[in-house]
Amino acid sequence: MEYLYFIQQLINGITLGSIYGLIAIGYTMVFGIIGMVNFSHGDIFMVSAFIALIVFLVVTTWLGIASVFIAVLLMLIISMALAGLWNWAIEKVAYRPLRGSFRLAPLISAIGVSLILSNFVQVAQGPRNKPVPPLFNDTIQLATWDGFTAVLAYKQIAIVLITAILLAGFWYIVQKTPLGRAQRACEQDRKMAALLGIDVDRTISATFVMGAALAAVAGTMYVMYYGVISYQDGFIPGIKAFTAAVLGGIGSLPGAVLGGLLIGLIETFFSGYFSLAYKDVAAFSILVVVLIFMPQGILGRPEVEKV
Amino acid sequence: MAERRNIVLGAAAVAIVSLGMFGPLIGLKTEQNMANELVLLFRPWHMLAAIFGAVAIYVIVTSLKAANEGRVRAVAVKTEKSRFQKWLAPGGLGALFLYPLFIALFVGVSGIPKWVDNFGILILIYVMLGWGLNIVVGLAGLLDLGYVAFYAIGSYSYALLSLHFGWSFWICLPVAGILAALWGVILGFPVLRLRGDYLAIVTLAFGEIIYLIAKNWKNFTGGGAGISAPRITFFGIKFDASENGFAAWVSWVMTSISETFGGPAITLAHAPWYRTVFLYYIIVLLALLTAYVTLRLRRLPVGRAWEALREDEIACRSLGLNTTNTKLTAFACGAMFGGLAGAFFGARQGFVDPEGFKFIESAIILAIVVLGGMGSLIGVAMAAVAMQGGTEILRELGFLKQVFGDDFQPELYRMLIFGGAMVIIMLWKPRGFVSVRQPTAFLNERKAIGLENVKEGHG
Numbered sequence: 001m002e003y004l005y006f007i008q009q010l011i012n013g014i015t016l017g018s019i020y021g022l023i024a025i026g027y028t029m030v031f032g033i034i035g036m037v038n039f040s041h042g043d044i045f046m047v048s049a050f051i052a053l054i055v056f057l058v059v060t061t062w063l064g065i066a067s068v069f070i071a072v073l074l075m076l077i078i079s080m081a082l083a084g085l086w087n088w089a090i091e092k093v094a095y096r097p098l099r100g101s102f103r104l105a106p107l108i109s110a111i112g113v114s115l116i117l118s119n120f121v122q123v124a125q126g127p128r129n130k131p132v133p134p135l136f137n138d139t140i141q142l143a144t145w146d147g148f149t150a151v152l153a154y155k156q157i158a159i160v161l162i163t164a165i166l167l168a169g170f171w172y173i174v175q176k177t178p179l180g181r182a183q184r185a186c187e188q189d190r191k192m193a194a195l196l197g198i199d200v201d202r203t204i205s206a207t208f209v210m211g212a213a214l215a216a217v218a219g220t221m222y223v224m225y226y227g228v229i230s231y232q233d234g235f236i237p238g239i240k241a242f243t244a245a246v247l248g249g250i251g252s253l254p255g256a257v258l259g260g261l262l263i264g265l266i267e268t269f270f271s272g273y274f275s276l277a278y279k280d281v282a283a284f285s286i287l288v289v290v291l292i293f294m295p296q297g298i299l300g301r302p303e304v305e306k307v
Numbered sequence: 308m309a310e311r312r313n314i315v316l317g318a319a320a321v322a323i324v325s326l327g328m329f330g331p332l333i334g335l336k337t338e339q340n341m342a343n344e345l346v347l348l349f350r351p352w353h354m355l356a357a358i359f360g361a362v363a364i365y366v367i368v369t370s371l372k373a374a375n376e377g378r379v380r381a382v383a384v385k386t387e388k389s390r391f392q393k394w395l396a397p398g399g400l401g402a403l404f405l406y407p408l409f410i411a412l413f414v415g416v417s418g419i420p421k422w423v424d425n426f427g428i429l430i431l432i433y434v435m436l437g438w439g440l441n442i443v444v445g446l447a448g449l450l451d452l453g454y455v456a457f458y459a460i461g462s463y464s465y466a467l468l469s470l471h472f473g474w475s476f477w478i479c480l481p482v483a484g485i486l487a488a489l490w491g492v493i494l495g496f497p498v499l500r501l502r503g504d505y506l507a508i509v510t511l512a513f514g515e516i517i518y519l520i521a522k523n524w525k526n527f528t529g530g531g532a533g534i535s536a537p538r539i540t541f542f543g544i545k546f547d548a549s550e551n552g553f554a555a556w557v558s559w560v561m562t563s564i565s566e567t568f569g570g571p572a573i574t575l576a577h578a579p580w581y582r583t584v585f586l587y588y589i590i591v592l593l594a595l596l597t598a599y600v601t602l603r604l605r606r607l608p609v610g611r612a613w614e615a616l617r618e619d620e621i622a623c624r625s626l627g628l629n630t631t632n633t634k635l636t637a638f639a640c641g642a643m644f645g646g647l648a649g650a651f652f653g654a655r656q657g658f659v660d661p662e663g664f665k666f667i668e669s670a671i672i673l674a675i676v677v678l679g680g681m682g683s684l685i686g687v688a689m690a691a692v693a694m695q696g697g698t699e700i701l702r703e704l705g706f707l708k709q710v711f712g713d714d715f716q717p718e719l720y721r722m723l724i725f726g727g728a729m730v731i732i733m734l735w736k737p738r739g740f741v742s743v744r745q746p747t748a749f750l751n752e753r754k755a756i757g758l759e760n761v762k763e764g765h766g
Contacts, residue, residue, distance in 0.1 A: 037504045047332070054331045057347045078331075085327045094730045101737050104450050107504050108677055109733040111452075111670060115726030123719050124333045124353075130345060235666065239515070242508065277523040284512040284519075291509050292497045 004143055004150040009272040010265070015156045015225065017264025018163035022218035023241035024248065024256035025170070026211025032187045032251035033207050034099065039110035040090065042238015043117035044212050048083035049219030049229045050121055053132055055079060056223070060133075075220050076162075080213040087212030088205055096201065114234075121231040129230045132223055159221045166217055167257060170210070174253065179206055187251070236280060240267070243287040249300020258298060314369055318362045325361035326354075333357050395685065403591055407584045419580040423587050426699065428655060431587075432648055433691040435594040437675040438684060439644030442601055444673065445681035446610065447637035448617025449499075450507040453514025454672055457487040457642040459521060459664035461649020463528060466536035466659040476539050480650045487646020488639040495638035499631055514669055521661040533660025536653040539586060546585070548577035586655050593651060597644045598684050604640070613637050614682075667722070674725050678732055694725065 023045050030038040052075040059071045094113050098105045142150040174180035182203045185193040194200045222237070223229055240263055248259025263283060271279040290297065334354035335347050402409075410422045436458060443451045464483035468474045474482070498509045521528045528534065540546065546553045554577035561573040604610040612633045616623050624630055653659045675694055679686035701717040 037508060050337075051331050053345075054335050054337060054347065057337065057345060058335070061347065082327055082331065085324060089324055089328060094734070097734050098737075101733070104448070104504070104507075105733050105737050107450065107507060108673075109730050111673070112726045112729030112733065115670060115674075115722050115729070117726075119719070119723040119726060121332065123723060125337055127719075128339070130337050131339075131343070132345065239508075239512070243512075246508075278519065281516050281519045281523075284516050287512045288498075288509050288516075291501060291505050295501065295505060 004145050004148055005272070007142065008150045009268050011150075011152055011156060012272075013265035013268035014261060015159050015264070016268055017244075017261035018160050019218045019221050019225070019260075020237070020241045020244045020263050021257040021260025022163060022166070022214045022221075023237060024244040024260045025253060026215050027242050027245040028248070028250055028253060028256040029183075029207050029211050031245070033183060033204055034095075034106075034190075036095070036106045037110070037242070038208075038211070039107060039238075040113040040117055041211065041215060042236075042241065043114045043234035044083055044087050044090075045215040045219050045222075045237060045241075046229070046231065046234030047086055047117055047121060047219075048079045048212070048216035049223045049233070050125060050130075051082050052076075052079040052216070052220040052223050053130060053229060056132065072158075072220070072224070075223075076217060079216040079220050083212040083216035083219070084209040087208045091205055091208040096204075118231050118234055125231065127231065129228050132227045132229070134227055155224055159225060162217065162221070166214065170214065171253070173210070179203070183207055239287070240283050243283055243290070246287065246295075247290050247297055249297030252297070252299040255297055255299035310373060314366060317369060318366055321365040322358055322362050325358045329354055329357040329361075399685075399688075400595075404588075407587055416578070416580060419583055423580075424583045426696070427587055428583070428590055430692055430695040431590040431594050432652060432655075433672070433675060433695055434688045435590065435597050435648045435651075436645060436672045437679065437687040437691050438594065438597040438601060439641050439648065440672050440676050441641075441679075441682065441684070441687050442604075442613075442644070443637055443641035444676050445683070445687075446601070446605070446617065447613040447634060448681075449634060449637060450504070450510075450673075451638070451641065452507045452511035452666070452669055452673065453517070454510075454641070454645055455664050455666070455668040456510075456514040456517040457491060457645030458649040458652070458668070459517050459661070460487045460490050460642075461646030461651075462536075462653040462659045462664075463521065463649075464646065465650035465653040466534050467527075469537050470534065475543065476537075476650070476654050477542065480647060483650035484643045484647045487649065488643035491639040491642025492635060495635050496631075499634040499638065511666065511669070514664075514666060518661055518664050518666070521664060528661070529659075531661060533658055535658050536656070538657045539582065539589070539654040541585060546579075546582035552577060553581055554578070586651075590651055590655075593647055597647075600640075600644075601684060609633065609636055671725070674729050678725075678728055680736075697721070697724070 023041065026041045026044070027038060030036060030041070055075045055078045056071060059065050059074050065071060090113055094109050095106055098109055139151045139153045142152055144150075174183060182193070182198045183206070185196070185198055186200055186203050190200055193203075218237075222233075241260065244259035244263040245256050246259070247262060248255025248257070263286070266286065267279050267283055270282040274282075334350055336350055337345050338348050340346050406427055407419065407423050410418050410427075414422055436454070439457075440451060440454045443449050443454070461483040464486045465476070465479045468479045468482060469476070494510070494513050498506060501509060522531050524530070538546070541553050541556075544551065544553050544556050548554065554575045558572075558574045561575065565571060565573050605614070612623070612628055613636075615628065616630060616633055620630060623633075652663075671694065675690045676687055678693070679688070679690035698718060698721050701721055
């Protein structure tokens with residue numbers, strides 16, 4: 001029983017961790033390239049979850065498509081595209097003019113954007129929780145002991161698989177394509193990259209679009225997994241994903257995924273074994289402790305202060 | 308001609324982008340039907356209005372930019388204050404003290420709960436919080452996203468100390484301030500080595516931890532249901548209709564004085580607004596204390612160190628300034644005023660619950676400081692009035708329902724407007740509306756410098 005419970009928490013933790021990891025990549029990439037904490041990223045995640053929900057309703061109730069596979073595929077593609085569009089527009093309007101302004105200006109602007117996004121969704125979609133009809137509820141029963149059954153849901157497999165596939169694709173983009181090379185160059189030295197003919201503005205835009213697209217994947221998964229979304233749901237997952245990014249070493253892509261998995265596991269084990277009410281306290285405490293004692297994270301490089 | 312063509316092309320692009328952005332989120336509203344299923348509601352007019360708005364904003368902004376291009380801005384160096392500026396502070400103070408009298412005369416005693424309590428006291432709490440946070444953000448340049456935690460600590464200190472030890476408000480007030488400052492030091496000590504944005508996130512996490520503890524530690528804080536705090540007394544005399552109440556006490560004093568001179572007995576009937584007015588004057592004094600301390604501290608070495616730190620941390624360190632201690636004092640000072648405001652809030656409500664201490668409150672206070680101009684006391688006060696007064700005005704805009712339909716709730720747009728204002732201020736005037744710095748050390752004469760002329764270091 002103890003051992004099965006552990007397995008169950010492990011499965012749930014990895015699923016949750018995949019979602020956090022996907023959001024964390026957006027934080028880590030933006031931080032790596034322009035050194036800014038993109039405070040509104042959690043709200044982009046929430047907006048994308050709403051888009052996925054709306055696409056789902058259009059597909060199932062208006063178009064009458066019954067295939068779950070097609071529905072999920074459409075949800076993913078459209079919410080990735082539209083969330084990318086949102087983040088692209090936000091970067092262009094609210095962050096780009098602030099490059100070179102004083103230090104805290106982009107962060108304050110991002111807090112403003114975060115307030116705008118969550119309240120925009122509240123006004124446009126209403127303040128209530130939006131329950132989604134469950135998508136696929138089939139499960140595999142792993143083992144039963146003492147009346148406790150460890151269960152692996154198909155949607156959990158789907159979440160982990162989709163995360164893995166998208167991460168692989170994303171890894172390919174960053175490592176092997178000209179765009180990825182441009183991103184890595186900008187991360188090291190923006191001025192030098194510009195001198196060598198890289199369009200820095202476009203590269204940064206692309207980074208924001210990619211981060212938002214991955215957040216949209218996470219948003220779609222979140223709607224599928226939890227079956228409910230509200231306009232407030234961007235804040236806490238956003239902070240946890242930021243914690244994940246910091247824990248893994250901000251600026252490092254594998255670090256973000258690793259941090260996401262760790263945060264997901266810590267959260268599920270903490271709520272499974274200690275206290276459900278304090279699970280967010282645990283996550284925030286990790287954030288504080290990591291930032292104070294190892295601000296470079298697990299896989300990050302120590303930061304050198306330049307004058 | 309080419310310019311006009313560009314604007315038209317740009318407007319078309321904006322229309323397409325905003326169709327993608329607003330199409331699903333505004334055009335298709337998810338609603339629950341009677342069977343609790345989500346259904347979609349197609350709202351083409353809302354969507355078109357949003358797209359039209361985006362295009363209109365784009366056209367206006369680009370034409371304004373084009374019109375302003377090539378103009379050289381005059382550099383203004385003002386040496387003398389205008390008459391308006393000279394009279395602003397004393398006039399404002401006078402108005403502040405006469406405000407309840409004014410309301411009682413022109414609106415009547417029945418207007419006091421609304422205009423003095425909801426309006427005056429609430430605005431002044433935000434003014435005080437804004438001024439407190441201004442020490443941390445505006446003077447020392449440390450972005451604190453969890454300021455409401457100190458406000459919460461102050462409130463709970465007052466409620467718990469008076470509940471368990473029976474201490475009065477006047478003992479609890481300084482204790483709450485000290486406790487909040489202590490927490491500021493405890494939190495600040497390990498954290499203040501961090502860079503600016505990391506510090507912001509850690510303070511945010513701290514604020515959330517305090518909120519979650521207040522919500523979940525039911526034995527200590529009463530959990531989500533909250534705990535009651537004793538209402539404020541007039542230095543021990545309760546505001547009630549009893550024989551020992553405030554009205555009876557005033558009647559006794561007045562009668563004694565009057566009888567000494569052979570006059571008639573004077574009786575004062577009990578009314579609930581005595582407490583409101585008393586509370587109003589307390590928060591006025593507390594807020595003025597905050598302002599006074601801020602103004603004095605700016606002239607002390609520590610205040611100058613704060614401002615130097617805000618401008619360039621590395622330069623400060625190389626000049627031998629102990630940056631940790633400097634930051635810590637700023638943090639503790641700001642926290643203390645947050646704690647004082649919190650204790651006052653507890654005494655005003657007669658009740659403390661965690662819902663008032665969410666992140667959104669920190670964001671509102673930060674928005675007030677940012678909009679008012681970091682470092683400017685008058686600007687912060689004006690932003691607090693605009694913020695709170697604006698909310699009230701939005702509530703009064705009932706006639707808009709006739710234009711937009713019955714489910715239009717103007718007060719929902721409050722945070723949308725303030726989020727937008729934060730972004731616009733950052734884009735347009737990154738140092739806030741009242742962006743003038745008054746140097747505290749000067750040669751021969753004081754010159755106010757417009758902030759557009761001050762280059763900023765990166766700390």
